[in-house]
Amino acid sequence: MSDWTETYRPTTLSEVRGNNKARDQLEEWAESWDDHRKAVIVHGSPGVGKTSAAHALANDMGWPVMELNASDSRGADVIERVAGEASKSGTLTAGGSGRRLVILDEADNFHGNADYGGSREVTRVVKDASQPMVLIANEFYEMSQSLRDACETIEFRDVSKRSIVPVLRDICRREDVEFEEEALEKIAESTSGDLRSAVNDLQAVAEEAERLTVEDVVTSERDTTEGIFDFLDALIKEEDAQGALYASYDVDETPDDLLNWIEDNVPKDYEGAELADAYEFLSNADRWLGRVRATQNYSFWRYATDNMTAGVAASRRDPKGGWTRYGPPSYWSKLGRTKGTRNTRDAIAERIAEREGTSVATARREILPFLSAMTHHCKNRELTVRMAATYELDEGEVSFVTGSGKTTNKVESIVEDAAERREEQAVEHSGNAFFGSASSDADLEDVDVGDEGTGDDQQSLGAVAETEGEGTSSEGTTDEPAESDDDQSGLSDFM
Numbered sequence: 001m002s003d004w005t006e007t008y009r010p011t012t013l014s015e016v017r018g019n020n021k022a023r024d025q026l027e028e029w030a031e032s033w034d035d036h037r038k039a040v041i042v043h044g045s046p047g048v049g050k051t052s053a054a055h056a057l058a059n060d061m062g063w064p065v066m067e068l069n070a071s072d073s074r075g076a077d078v079i080e081r082v083a084g085e086a087s088k089s090g091t092l093t094a095g096g097s098g099r100r101l102v103i104l105d106e107a108d109n110f111h112g113n114a115d116y117g118g119s120r121e122v123t124r125v126v127k128d129a130s131q132p133m134v135l136i137a138n139e140f141y142e143m144s145q146s147l148r149d150a151c152e153t154i155e156f157r158d159v160s161k162r163s164i165v166p167v168l169r170d171i172c173r174r175e176d177v178e179f180e181e182e183a184l185e186k187i188a189e190s191t192s193g194d195l196r197s198a199v200n201d202l203q204a205v206a207e208e209a210e211r212l213t214v215e216d217v218v219t220s221e222r223d224t225t226e227g228i229f230d231f232l233d234a235l236i237k238e239e240d241a242q243g244a245l246y247a248s249y250d251v252d253e254t255p256d257d258l259l260n261w262i263e264d265n266v267p268k269d270y271e272g273a274e275l276a277d278a279y280e281f282l283s284n285a286d287r288w289l290g291r292v293r294a295t296q297n298y299s300f301w302r303y304a305t306d307n308m309t310a311g312v313a314a315s316r317r318d319p320k321g322g323w324t325r326y327g328p329p330s331y332w333s334k335l336g337r338t339k340g341t342r343n344t345r346d347a348i349a350e351r352i353a354e355r356e357g358t359s360v361a362t363a364r365r366e367i368l369p370f371l372s373a374m375t376h377h378c379k380n381r382e383l384t385v386r387m388a389a390t391y392e393l394d395e396g397e398v399s400f401v402t403g404s405g406k407t408t409n410k411v412e413s414i415v416e417d418a419a420e421r422r423e424e425q426a427v428e429h430s431g432n433a434f435f436g437s438a439s440s441d442a443d444l445e446d447v448d449v450g451d452e453g454t455g456d457d458q459q460s461l462g463a464v465a466e467t468e469g470e471g472t473s474s475e476g477t478t479d480e481p482a483e484s485d486d487d488q489s490g491l492s493d494f495m
Helices: 020-031 050-061 075-087 119-128 145-149 161-174 181-190 195-206 214-218 222-238 241-248 255-268 272-295 298-314 330-337 339-356 360-374 381-391 395-402 409-428 438-444 461-469
Strands: 040-044 065-069 101-105 133-137 152-156
Touching (some): 020 040, 020 152, 040 050, 050 065, 050 101, 050 133, 119 145, 161 195, 181 195, 181 214, 195 214, 339 360, 339 381, 339 395, 360 395, 381 395, 381 409, 395 409
Parallel strands (some): 040 133, 040 152
C-alpha cells in the first residue's frame, strides 16, 4: 500500500490546509520575486506542510523544481549544487518567465559545520542567487542571523484540529474507509498540530481495522507511537551501543514488534557495510526470538534486545543528521490487508478440526491445501458439494477454498445443493454427507483411518482417495465425467 502522506500531498496551494495566511504570503513572495529577488525561509514544526507548500507553489507557478537536502552527503557538496542551480539564468524550458524553484530542505542543519564554512557560504549563495529559492527549516533560530536577514521569512504554524479532521475525512472517503467522526477527532487531537503524523496514524489504524472506531484509535495512542519514533531517531542516528540499549527500556513495544520497527526503518539511513552489519545483528535477534517461541524461556529476550539495539547502533559508520520519515512496519500493513482472508481461513480450519478430530493448525496446514487442490474452481462439482455440506460452508467460504468467485452461479448452486444434502442426511440420520451414499460408507467401514480418525463416520481424506482411485461407486466418479483439466479432475487423478 502506498504512503498516504505522498498520495494525498497537495498539488496546488489551494489544497494546503491550516496555514492560509502563510500560504498567501508564499504565493505573494513568488509573484513579486522579480521586484525583490530575495530567497524565503519557510519555517515551523515538522509535519505542518512546509515542503508540500513549496512544491505546490512551484506547480501553480509552472516552475520546475530542484530540491536538495542539507543532510545529503557532505554539506559542501550540497552548497555547490545549490549555488549551481541558483546561479543558472532562465531558459525557455525552465518554466514560466524562464524561472526554476530551488528548494533547500532542512536548511537549519548547515549551522556550525566547519567542513564547508557553516551558514556563511549558504548566505553568500542566497544573496547571489538569480533564481527563486525556498529554504525549509524546523528550527528558525538555529540559522545564523546573517542568513535570516538575507531572506524573507514565513512561519507555518501547527495545524489546528478543525483543519486536520476534514483532511482525514476526505482521505477516508477516497480510500473507502468506514469511520466514526469521533475517531478522526481523536487522531487530530492526539497529533499536536502535526498533519503529516495525523495522516500516518490514520493509515496505521485503518490498515488494522475494518471500520475505524474510537476504540481503535485509543489502542494506538500517540504517546506510544511518538515514543517509538523518538527511539528510532536515537538508535539510528545518535546513541552509542549502550545508549541505544538504555533508550529501548522506555519504549512500550514487545521485542518482536521492536524488531519489525527497526528492520523496516534502518535502511532509510544506513547503507553499504553498515547496513549489512545492522542486518547481521537483526538476524541474531530474530534467532533469539525464535528460541523464545520454541522454549517459552523469556529470559532470552534480553539477548534479542541487545542485538537489535546495541548491535544496530554499533554498526553506524558515519554521523546521521536531518529528519527521516520513519513509518510502521510493512509487516503490519500486510497483516491488515489479509485480516479478512485469515479470519475466513481460520473459521474453516476450526470446523474441519472439530469434525476430523485434529488440531486447528493441522487442519490449516495439511487438510485445507488438499481440499483446495481437489476442488479447484469447483471442477469436481460433486466433491465440492460434499465438502460444503460436511463443513457447512457458505458461499464466501466455498469461494475461499476453491478459488472461485463467491457471487458466481456455480458457487451459489453448490451451496444450495449442499444445504439440501444436509437436510436429507439429517432425515436419514446418516451424518456422513461428505463421503457419499450408504453404499460408499459400507465399503469404507473397515478402512484404517489412522491415529487422527474419530469413528466410522469420519474417514480420512487419504482413505477416500484410495477408494475412489480403485473405481468404487463414488458419486464424484460415476455420475459425472471427469473434467479435462489435468490437475483438477477429481480425487483419483490428484492422488
